[in-house]
Amino acid sequence: xxxxxxxILLVEDEPAHAExxxxxxxxxxxxxxxxxxxxxxxxxxYLHQQGDYADPAASPRPGLILLDLRLPRVDGLEVLKAIKQxxxxxxIPVVILTTSAAEADMAKAYEFHANSYLVKPVDxxxxxxxxxxxxxYWLAWNKNPY
Numbered sequence: 001x002x003x004x005x006x007x008i009l010l011v012e013d014e015p016a017h018a019e020x021x022x023x024x025x026x027x028x029x030x031x032x033x034x035x036x037x038x039x040x041x042x043x044x045x046y047l048h049q050q051g052d053y054a055d056p057a058a059s060p061r062p063g064l065i066l067l068d069l070r071l072p073r074v075d076g077l078e079v080l081k082a083i084k085q086x087x088x089x090x091x092i093p094v095v096i097l098t099t100s101a102a103e104a105d106m107a108k109a110y111e112f113h114a115n116s117y118l119v120k121p122v123d124x125x126x127x128x129x130x131x132x133x134x135x136x137y138w139l140a141w142n143k144n145p146y
Contacts (some may be wrong), residue, residue, distance in 0.1 A: 001087075006032040007032070007035060007062040008034045008062060008065075009023070009046060009047070009062035009066070010034055010035065010036045010066045011037055011040065011042075011043040011065065011066065011068055011071065011079065012036065012068045013039055013068060013070075013071050014068070014125075017120065017127075018038075020065050020128060021131055022036065023025040032139060033060075039071050039073040039074065040071040040072070040075060040076060041074045042073075043065075043074075043075035044079060046059055049084065062092060063093075064094070064138050064139075065092055065107060066094055066097045067094055067097065068096065069096060069098040069105055073107075076098070077108055077109065077112060080094055080096070081112045084112055084113040084136060093115040093116075093138070094113075094114050095114070095115060095116040095117075095134065095138070096109045096114045096116065096117045096118065097120060098117075098118075098119065098120060099122075100119070101119045118130060122130055
């Protein structure tokens with residue numbers, strides 16, 4: 001992957017949350033590219049390179065997926081389940097990034113093999129701090145063989 005952008009797929013229906021994530025991840029001096037899709041069906045289409053995302057050059061395989069749970073069209077847990085059941089996608093780390101602190105959601109996410117579960121703080125500075133820490137972990141500290 002030398003010289004190629006590290007692609008992050010952000011699946012988020014709330015534009016303000018997507019903007020916070022985008023701004024924070026752009027601040028890293030690593031070669032990364034954030035692709036935002038607004039719902040679960042668009043995420044599945046992107047990952048399977050279907051519909052609007054049929055061009056592989058315009059829809060490269062992500063190295064990390066940030067996935068909200070409460071999504072229109074296809075729920076985030078169903079997207080997670082589909083990703084982790086597909087041998088071609090299962091190795092991609094999926095970080096749940098949601099407002100839900102419900103134990104049942106966390107348990108189901110880990111049952112479906114989420115790699116991490118982060119609850120979005122309602123406080124703006126705390127959300128920014130969470131994204132900064134998440135970015136450092138996944139883009140700088142974490143080692144990936146791909």
